[in-house]
Amino acid sequence: MPSELIADIGELTTLIDGEERRHDAALVIDDGRIAWIGAAAAAPAADRRFSAAGGAVLPGWVDSHSHLVFAGDRSAEFEERMAGRPYSAGGIRSTVAATRAASDDELRANLRRLRAEAERQGTTTLETKTGYGLDVDTELRSARIAAEVADVVTFLGAHVVPDGVDSRAYVDLVTGPTLDAVRPYVRFIDVFCEEGAFDVDESREVLLAGRAAGLGLRVHGNQLGHSGGVALAVELGAASVDHVNHLSAADIDALAGSDTVATLLPATDLSTREPFPPARELIDAGATVALASNANPGSSYTTSMPFCVATAVLQLRLTIEEALRAATVGGGRALGLDDGTGTLVVGGPADLQLLDAPSASHLAYRPGVPLTRAVWRKGERVV
Ligand code: NIG
Numbered sequence: 504m505p506s507e508l509i510a511d512i513g514e515l516t517t518l519i520d521g522e523e524r525r526h527d528a529a530l531v532i533d534d535g536r537i538a539w540i541g542a543a544a545a546a547p548a549a550d551r552r553f554s555a556a557g558g559a560v561l562p563g564w565v566d567s568h569s570h571l572v573f574a575g576d577r578s579a580e581f582e583e584r585m586a587g588r589p590y591s592a593g594g595i596r597s598t599v600a601a602t603r604a605a606s607d608d609e610l611r612a613n614l615r616r617l618r619a620e621a622e623r624q625g626t627t628t629l630e631t632k633t634g635y636g637l638d639v640d641t642e643l644r645s646a647r648i649a650a651e652v653a654d655v656v657t658f659l660g661a662h663v664v665p666d667g668v669d670s671r672a673y674v675d676l677v678t679g680p681t682l683d684a685v686r687p688y689v690r691f692i693d694v695f696c697e698e699g700a701f702d703v704d705e706s707r708e709v710l711l712a713g714r715a716a717g718l719g720l721r722v723h724g725n726q727l728g729h730s731g732g733v734a735l736a737v738e739l740g741a742a743s744v745d746h747v748n749h750l751s752a753a754d755i756d757a758l759a760g761s762d763t764v765a766t767l768l769p770a771t772d773l774s775t776r777e778p779f780p781p782a783r784e785l786i787d788a789g790a791t792v793a794l795a796s797n798a799n800p801g802s803s804y805t806t807s808m809p810f811c812v813a814t815a816v817l818q819l820r821l822t823i824e825e826a827l828r829a830a831t832v833g834g835g836r837a838l839g840l841d842d843g844t845g846t847l848v849v850g851g852p853a854d855l856q857l858l859d860a861p862s863a864s865h866l867a868y869r870p871g872v873p874l875t876r877a878v879w880r881k882g883e884r885v886v
Contacts, residue, residue: 504533504534504535504882504883505549505550505551506531506532506533506534506538506549506550506551507531507532507533507549507550507551507552507553507882508529508530508531508546508547508548508549508551508552508553509529509530509531509532509553509555509560509855509857510529510543510546510552510553510554510555511529511543511554511555511556511557512525512527512528512529512530512543512555512557512558512559512560513526513527513555513557513558513559513861513862514526514528514559514560514861514862514863515528515530515540515559515560515561515847516559516560516561516562516827516847516863517540517562517846517847517848518561518562518827518828518831518832518845518846518847519846519847519848524862524863527542527543527544528540528541528542528543528560529541529542529543529545529546530560530847530855531546531547531549532549532853532879532882533549533882534882535852535853535881535882535883536850536851536852536853536882537843537847537848537849537850537851537852537853538849539849540847540848540849553877555857557861558857558858558859558860558861558876559857559858559860559861559862559863559865560847560855560856560857560858561827561831561847561855561856561858561863562627562831562832562845562846562847562854562855562856563625563626563627563628563831563854563855563856563878563879563880564621564624564625564626564627564628564808564830564831564834564856565626565627565628565793565830565831565832565833565834565835565838565840565844565845566621566626566628566629566630566795566796566798566806566808566830566834567628567630567655567743567766567793567795567833567834567835567837567838568630568743568745568766568768568793568795568796568797568837569617569621569629569630569631569632569653569795569796569797569798569799569806570631570632570634570635570659570797570798570799571613571614571617571618571629571631571649571653571798571799572602572610572613572614572631572632572633572634572635572636572645572648572649573598573601573602573610573613573635573799573800574598574601574602574604574605574609574610574613575597575598575600575601575602575605575800576800577594577597577598577800577801577804580594580597580801581774581804584774584775584776589776590727590774590775590776590777590801590802591699591727592663592695592697592698592699592700592727593663593699594801594802595634595635595662595663595801596663596665596666598635598799598800598801599635599636599637599641599663599665601635602635602636602641602645603636603638603641607644607648610644610645610648611648611651611652614631614648614649614652614653615652617798617806618652618653620806621796621798621806621807621808622878622880622885622886623875623878623886624806624807624808624809624873624875625808625809625856625875625878625886626796626806626808627854627855627856627878627879627880628654628655628834628835628838628840628844628845628854629653629654629655630653630654630655630656630657630795630834630838631649631652631653631655631656631657632649632656632657632658632659632693633645633646633649633656633657633658633659633660633685633689634659634660634662634693634695635662636660637660637662637663637665637673638665638676638681639676639680639681639684642658642660642681642684642685643681643684643685643688646658646684646685646688646689647688649688649689650688650689654838655690655691655838655840656688656689656690656691657689657690657691657692657693657721658681658682658685658689658691658692658693658713658718659692659693659694659695659723660676660677660681660682660685660709661674661677661692661693661694661695661700661701661705661706661709662695662700663695663699663700664700664701670701670705674701674705674708674709677709677712678708678709678712678713679712682712682713682716683716686716686717686718689718690718690719690838690839691713691718691719691720691721691742691838692709692710692712692713692714692716692718692719692720692721693720693721693722693723694706694709694710694722694723695723696722696723696724696730696731696732696735697723697724697726697727697728697730697732698727698728698730699727700723702731703730703731703732703734703735706722706732706735707735707739710722710735710739710741711739714739719741719742719839720736720739720740720741720742721736721741721742721743721744721745721837722735722736722741722743722744722745723744723745723746724736724744724745724746724747725744725746725747725748725749725750725754726746726747726748726749726771726777727748727749727777728749729749729751730749732744732746733747733750733754733757733758733765734753734754734757736763737757737758737760737761737763740761740762740763741763742763742764742836742837742838742839743763743764743765743766743793743837744758744763744764744765744766745766745768745795745797745837746766746768746771746780747765747766747767747780747785748772748777748778748779748780749778750780750781750784750785755781755784755785755788755790756788758785758788758790759785759788759789759790760789761790762791764791764792764793764833764836764837765780765785765790765791765792765793766792766793766794766795766833766837767780767782767792767793767794767795767815767819767829768794768795768796768797768803768811769794769811769814769815769818769819770796770797770803770805770807770810770811770814771797771802771803773814774802774803774804774805775802775803779818779819780819782815782819782820782821783819783820783821786821786825791833791836792825792829792833793829793830793833793834793836793837794808794811794812794815794821794826794829794830794833794834795808795811795830795834795837796808796811808830809866809873809874809875810870810871811830812826812827812830812866812867813866813867813870813871814870815829815830816866816867817867817870823863823864823866823867826866826867827863827866831845831846832845832846833845852881852882853879853881853882854879854880854881855878855879856875856877856878856879856886857875857876857877857878858874858875858876859874859875859876860874
C-alpha cells in the first residue's frame, strides 16, 4: 500500500491523553498505520498527497454496541411507542421470528448494508452481537456472519427467553450447546439483565459460563429499571455495562472504582423514551464512559455515531472533548482494544475521518448535518 500524506489539516484531534487539539497539522499513513504526525510545515514526503483543505481530522468512531444481525422491520412498534406505548423487552421476539426465517445471504446483505451506512458516517470499528436467533442453529449462523463483517463479535444468546421455552432449560441451552457452537466466532459474552429477560442469578450463570469458555464479559444493565446488572458487571469485572439509565449512588461509585466501562446509548433513550443516564455524574465521579449507537431494529434503529455524539453533548451534557473521547477511546476500552484504536497515535491503526467542517465541535454545533467527508480504515480510503 503506498504511503499517504494527509496535508492541510485545520484541526487535528488525536485523543492522546493530555494532548490538546492541534492546528495546521499533517499526518502520514503507511502500511495501514499512522507513521508520522506533526506540523504541516514539517510534513515529510509520501507516495501520495491528500489535502484536507482546512477540515477537522479525528479518529474514526469505535461503535462498541450494535445488534445488526437481524431481519425484519419494527416501524409499527416504533409508531405505537411514539403514541405512548412503553418499550419492553418483548418486542425482541418479533425480530427473532424474522431472523430465523431469513437466509444467510439475506442476513449477510443486511449486515453489510448497515456496516457501509455506519462507515459513511465515520465508524471504523464496529462491534455487533448475536441475539436474534435464540436457537443453536440461528445463533451459530448469526455469529459466523457477524465475524465475516464486524471487527468484534459478542454472543448474546441470553437476550430473552424464546416463546414456549422454559427459562431454566433456556439458560442450560445458552451456557451449553449454543455457547459451544458460537465459541470460535465470538470474543465476548453478554446478557440482558432486566425484568422480562434474565435476573441477576441467571445472568451471573451465563457470564461465568462465558468466562470459563475464555470470553470477555459485557452486560446490558439497568436499562429499564434497577436490574442489578451494573453491580453484577462490576462484581465480575466485565469489560462494559451498557445502557445504565437507572443508577443508584452506589452504582455510580462502583463504576467509578472499577475498570468496567459504562456505555451510554442515547439514541436508544430517545427512541424508547427512557430517562437519559446520569452521564455527568458518572464522568464527574471518575467512571470511564463509552458512547455507542446500539443500532438495532427495535430500540435504536440508527447507525449514526455523529447523532450519538451530538445528543451526548446537547442532552447528556458531555463536553465536546468528552463526547469525542467516549465515542472513540471509550469504545476501544469497552472492547478491550489496546493497540491505539480510538486515538491517532504513531504506530497505531490509521482509522480516521475528515469532516467537512473546521472543528470537531461542529458535530454538535451543527447536529443532523452530514459532515463526514472522507474516512480511512486501516490506512485505506473507504469513503
Ligand atoms: O440493547 N436491551 C436489549 N436489547 C436491545 C434491544 C433490542 C430490541 O428491542 O430488538 C437493546 O436495546
